[in-house]
Amino acid sequence: MTTRTPGSSSLVHEAEPLVTVKEVAALLHVSTETVLTWVRTGRLAAIRTPGGHPRFHASQIRSLLRGEPAPTGEGGQE
Template structure:
């Protein structure tokens, strides 16, 4: 049985992402709200970030914009 890629990917907390970028966790939340970083919501409503996307952003890899329904 193979796992769906999104299910097996490591997720980071806002605090963990903030530590990597050396910013405040609230800054990470603002980035997510601005669309610079995509987030996943837990059942409790907390944000989690895909480690691969965070690493790409750290390494300067341009992020693809997801289409909006506007």
């Protein structure tokens, strides 16, 4: 089930934990700037908090760690 978070146009899965840029950078052994570049270029899909900060679904990061391609494009990027 999905719901809209108050003050946001992002759809968020209720049971899906969200991961911060810093956490993604640590898990993937890259800098936070690299993660932000991937978001800006559409290489990594992100949702935005009401404050505009990118967040990532934990399942998406687990897929990356398994070597699967990251979902990209407008569908997941808000």
